[in-house]
Amino acid sequence: MAQVLIQNLNKMYGDVYAVKDVNIDIRDKEFLVLVGPSGCGKTTTLRMVAGLESITSGRVVIGDVVVNELPPMDRDIAMVFQNYALYPHMSVYDNMAFGLKMRRVGRAEIAKRVQEAANLLGIQDYLNRKPRQLSGGQRQRVALGRAIVRHPQVFLFDEPLSNLDAKLRVQMRVELKKLHNRLNTTAIYVTHDQVEAMTLGDRVVVMRGGLVQQVSEPMELYNSPANRFVAGFIGSPAMNFTAVRLRDAAGSLQADGDGFCIDVPEEIAPRLRRYAGRDVTMGIRPEDLRLANGRHPPGLCFDAVVELVERLGAEILLDLKVGQQTMVASVERTVCAKRGEKLQFALRPERIHFFDTASEAAI
Amino acid sequence: MAATGYALSEPHARELRHGTVTRMLEDERWLALVLLLPTLVLLALFIAYPFVKGVELSLTDTKVGVPGGFVGLHNFAALSNDTIFRTAVWNTFVYTAVTTVFKLALGLWLALLLNRHFKGKAMTRAFILLPFIIPTVLSTFAWKWMFDPTFSVINWTLYQVGVIHSRINWLGDSELALISVIIVNIWRGVPFYAISLLAGLQTINPELHEAAAIDGAGPWQRFWQVTWPLLLPVTIVVVLFSVIQTFSDFQLVYVLTGGGPANSTQLFATYAYQIGVGTGLLSQGAAISLAMFPVLLLVVIVQLLYIRRVETH
Amino acid sequence: MVEGGKWRRWVFFYIPLGMFVFVLLFPFYWMLVTTFRPDNELYRPWMAPNYTPFWTLHPTLDHIRYLLGETLFGTWMLNTLIISIVATAISLLCGLPAGYALSRLKFPFAGSLGTGIFITYLVPQTLLFIPLADIIRNFRLGDTPWALILTYPSFLIPFCTWLLMGYFKAIPKELEECARIDGATRWKAMIYIIFPIAVPGILSAGIFAFTLSWNEFIYALVFLSSPAQKTVSVGVTSELIRGDVFFWGALMAGALLGSIPVALIYSFFVEHYVAGLTGSVKG
Numbered sequence: 001m002a003q004v005l006i007q008n009l010n011k012m013y014g015d016v017y018a019v020k021d022v023n024i025d026i027r028d029k030e031f032l033v034l035v036g037p038s039g040c041g042k043t044t045t046l047r048m049v050a051g052l053e054s055i056t057s058g059r060v061v062i063g064d065v066v067v068n069e070l071p072p073m074d075r076d077i078a079m080v081f082q083n084y085a086l087y088p089h090m091s092v093y094d095n096m097a098f099g100l101k102m103r104r105v106g107r108a109e110i111a112k113r114v115q116e117a118a119n120l121l122g123i124q125d126y127l128n129r130k131p132r133q134l135s136g137g138q139r140q141r142v143a144l145g146r147a148i149v150r151h152p153q154v155f156l157f158d159e160p161l162s163n164l165d166a167k168l169r170v171q172m173r174v175e176l177k178k179l180h181n182r183l184n185t186t187a188i189y190v191t192h193d194q195v196e197a198m199t200l201g202d203r204v205v206v207m208r209g210g211l212v213q214q215v216s217e218p219m220e221l222y223n224s225p226a227n228r229f230v231a232g233f234i235g236s237p238a239m240n241f242t243a244v245r246l247r248d249a250a251g252s253l254q255a256d257g258d259g260f261c262i263d264v265p266e267e268i269a270p271r272l273r274r275y276a277g278r279d280v281t282m283g284i285r286p287e288d289l290r291l292a293n294g295r296h297p298p299g300l301c302f303d304a305v306v307e308l309v310e311r312l313g314a315e316i317l318l319d320l321k322v323g324q325q326t327m328v329a330s331v332e333r334t335v336c337a338k339r340g341e342k343l344q345f346a347l348r349p350e351r352i353h354f355f356d357t358a359s360e361a362a363i
Numbered sequence: 364m365a366a367t368g369y370a371l372s373e374p375h376a377r378e379l380r381h382g383t384v385t386r387m388l389e390d391e392r393w394l395a396l397v398l399l400l401p402t403l404v405l406l407a408l409f410i411a412y413p414f415v416k417g418v419e420l421s422l423t424d425t426k427v428g429v430p431g432g433f434v435g436l437h438n439f440a441a442l443s444n445d446t447i448f449r450t451a452v453w454n455t456f457v458y459t460a461v462t463t464v465f466k467l468a469l470g471l472w473l474a475l476l477l478n479r480h481f482k483g484k485a486m487t488r489a490f491i492l493l494p495f496i497i498p499t500v501l502s503t504f505a506w507k508w509m510f511d512p513t514f515s516v517i518n519w520t521l522y523q524v525g526v527i528h529s530r531i532n533w534l535g536d537s538e539l540a541l542i543s544v545i546i547v548n549i550w551r552g553v554p555f556y557a558i559s560l561l562a563g564l565q566t567i568n569p570e571l572h573e574a575a576a577i578d579g580a581g582p583w584q585r586f587w588q589v590t591w592p593l594l595l596p597v598t599i600v601v602v603l604f605s606v607i608q609t610f611s612d613f614q615l616v617y618v619l620t621g622g623g624p625a626n627s628t629q630l631f632a633t634y635a636y637q638i639g640v641g642t643g644l645l646s647q648g649a650a651i652s653l654a655m656f657p658v659l660l661l662v663v664i665v666q667l668l669y670i671r672r673v674e675t676h
Numbered sequence: 677m678v679e680g681g682k683w684r685r686w687v688f689f690y691i692p693l694g695m696f697v698f699v700l701l702f703p704f705y706w707m708l709v710t711t712f713r714p715d716n717e718l719y720r721p722w723m724a725p726n727y728t729p730f731w732t733l734h735p736t737l738d739h740i741r742y743l744l745g746e747t748l749f750g751t752w753m754l755n756t757l758i759i760s761i762v763a764t765a766i767s768l769l770c771g772l773p774a775g776y777a778l779s780r781l782k783f784p785f786a787g788s789l790g791t792g793i794f795i796t797y798l799v800p801q802t803l804l805f806i807p808l809a810d811i812i813r814n815f816r817l818g819d820t821p822w823a824l825i826l827t828y829p830s831f832l833i834p835f836c837t838w839l840l841m842g843y844f845k846a847i848p849k850e851l852e853e854c855a856r857i858d859g860a861t862r863w864k865a866m867i868y869i870i871f872p873i874a875v876p877g878i879l880s881a882g883i884f885a886f887t888l889s890w891n892e893f894i895y896a897l898v899f900l901s902s903p904a905q906k907t908v909s910v911g912v913t914s915e916l917i918r919g920d921v922f923f924w925g926a927l928m929a930g931a932l933l934g935s936i937p938v939a940l941i942y943s944f945f946v947e948h949y950v951a952g953l954t955g956s957v958k959g
Binding site for chain 3: 385388389391392394395396397398399401402405406409410411412413414416417419420469472473476477479481485487488489490491492493494496497498499500501502504505506508509511514516550553554555558559562607608610611612613614617618631632635636639640645648649652653655656659662663666667
């Protein structure tokens with residue numbers, strides 16, 4: 001049972017909390033992603049699980065053993081680093097065999113495991129080469145191979161794809177996912193890239209400033225972000241945020257913003273009722289802004305001036321001026337829009353988000 | 364938080380897999396102690412202990428074979444009245460100052476010359492370091508032979524060229540001896556300065572020179588405004604190292620003149636040797652050696668402060 | 677304008693460079709010529725009309741034969757070789773772990789210890805030689821190679837440590853961390869991963885230490901007395917001079933041959949040597 005339990009984990013440097021009160025239960029065979037901006041504590045958390053950082057307070061359990069006091073070599077884990085950390089003076093074979101040699105595994109067994117992993121990753125032809133003779137992608141595979149041969153209980157990944165170029169990154173992402181499906185081992189993956197988080201994770205933990213913001217499956221993060229930070233972090237281009245005042249208008253709520261006025265849909269009005277008369281933050285994703293075609297209820301439409309048209313191929317991004325603020329809309333590639341043109345946009349009622357302005361929590 | 368449903372175990376079985384020593388060495392602090400111990404013992408035995416003993420010696424009146432009693436600062440007082448000692452102090456300061464200035468200037472010039480690309484550059488650079496590589500005593504003998512009053516090749520050359528008409532007694536003339544010794548020290552030290560400064564020059568981004576040239580700076584200005592300031596850190600380290608070495612120099616003078624003629628080339632180290640080992644007055648010799656310490660300490664402190672300042676930038 | 681350019685190059689570059697190279701290398705040439713010059717030419721006064729300083733038409737191996745046959749030069753070379761090698765070995769054995777600890781481990785007083793070791797490098801031998809002679813006598817190591825083998829590391833270790841620290845600092849910490857996760861103890865990670873990667877640095881430190889040992893003089897002069905125990909520098913200085921008479925031929929032969937081991941090593945490892953020198957200055 002290779003579960004990983006992180007309980008009330010704290011890490012302090014002097015008086016500063018790098019990681020505060022983190023609680024995560026990682027299930028056996030689960031692929032969990034820690035995501036967040038730099039400095040959010042995701043790497044520190046990972047390193048505490050690995051045993052590379054001391055734990056200020058809290059517990060880490062791997063399998064059924066509390067590992068706080070164990071050195072890294074006894075935790076039965078393997079880690080893949082951002083810079084691959086391949087031993088430059090050893091061949092690929094020796095790199096992969098090193099861990100097994102340290103554990104006094106027999107030569108025949110080592111050869112078998114290394115060959116197995118090499119075949120799995122497609123690096124069987126490079127076994128005699130030195131790391132400096134390999135490309136970035138090949139080195140990444142060797143780093144993976146080195147982790148795989150150990151048959152650990154848990155895989156740890158510290159931003160392994162960050163050093164690859166964009167195309168290679170996409171390719172490796174897919175391969176990693178397939179690999180995980182094959183190996184069926186618990187994995188903890190740290191990244192700052194929300195795309196990697198969404199595509200790779202069974203569940204995703206969003207962190208910020210040392211604190212956990214939300215732990216959910218990817219789509220739930222996308223559809224129901226727990227706070228403004230998560231809402232703005234997940235999804236690209238980022239969600240549009242605008243300050244609105246909620247007004248009571250003849251029994252129904254209206255969101256009065258800069259340059260527009262929206263009827264709050266019936267489904268979510270009850271949650272917002274207690275904010276009537278106050279300011280809240282409204283969020284709407286660019287992909288949830290459609291061009292109004294007359295069939296949209298007028299209460300959900302507003303006018304905007306197109307400032308910039310960015311054609312990406314698969315979609316078109318429109319930079320809009322709404323009142324005095326800017327918003328971004330993502331529309332289909334068949335849309336004809338010109339700079340300076342005034343267009344009408346509609347919101348999908350089930351896709352509007354509201355956040356408390358002070359606490360930033362979702363309402 | 365999911366309930367685990369079964370008891371968690373503390374890792375007793377795993378921990379006992381390792382012996383006590385292994386576990387201890389996993390702790391950074393214990394490991395550091397074990398790794399540093401041999402070094403610390405050796406340095407304590409052969410640097411700290413002798414230093415303390417030296418101080419102790421200088422405060423007694425020990426001679427070879429005759430244990431001495433405590434005499435306080437008597438030895439140092441005697442030294443301040445000793446004309447030879449005063450001469451040695453003066454000589455050492457002059458020796459250090461003059462050689463350093465020349466070594467820096469010539470070393471810098473050579474480094475600038477070497478900083479270009481030319482055929483045979485690697486080999487030239489390799490040959491240039493020879494005076495620094497070859498044991499000092501041995502190369503100094505070559506100079507001694509070159510300076511020999513009767514057989515000097517330098518004299519012969521200068522005579523042939525018409526610069527002199529009678530011999531120059533390089534090492535036997537009390538006016539000239541210090542200059543001769545200075546010449547040999549400069550000869551030996553220039554390569555060290557040159558190679559170190561060359562390394563420093565090579566870290567200066569050539570784009571800075573190009574930008575300065577485009578801005579209209581001539582070569583001399585480019586040197587002062589761009590090269591010199593960027594070279595300063597390396598220069599200071601090199602100079603401070605060299606000053607310490609030169610101030611405590613022994614081999615050169617010992618071979619060339621032994622301190623004479625008439626103490627005109629006597630330095631701290633050679634005088635200490637002469638008194639301590641030559642005449643067996645151990646305490647006085649120790650006192651002379653220790654008299655170097657304040658100056659050296661000052662130089663070391665300046666260097667440490669400078670390094671600290673550079674590091675905090 | 678090609679004319680002007682060429683002229684400038686010659687005046688400002690080739691000629692000064694040539695002069696530097698000439699001045700720096702001439703004494704060695706002189707050593708060479710003197711070694712092979714017969715005595716009658718050697719002792720010709722410089723004002724004599726047939727003084728041919730820069731070459732000799734009658735090269736002879738007499739001086740070398742005298743040196744190797746009639747003096748203990750061979751013994752001196754052997755002594756110096758053994759002392760330098762063992763002292764270098766000791767210094768590396770101490771300096772490697774010390775450099776590792778100071779640059780890659782976190783422990784209290786790390787900074788002060790590093791500074792302390794750096795400072796001992798700056799304590800010159802000429803300050804310590806008198807009390808140290810006493811200590812050597814008390815340990816009954818006087819007039820044995822051990823007197824030097826044990827005292828040389830006192831200035832070699834700080835240098836080696838400092839130099840190696842520079843190399844160690846450049847090795848990414850992920851390599852050790854990965855090794856430790858892979859199953860290595862800190863000790864094993866140091867030996868199997870860090871040290872092999874730092875081999876260029878180890879080589880530089882070793883070569884530099886060997887050269888510094890070979891070059892050392894005052895300790896050898898003061899601690900050794902019997903001719904059979906002396907090192908090359910001391911032997912050449914004390915045994916090739918009888919009273920006021922200098923046996924210049926033998927002396928220069930001694931100087932030449934005594935320089936060969938160091939020059940040889942240097943020629944094979946120039947890059948390492950330069951790296952060692954510049955590494956020690958750039959810190």
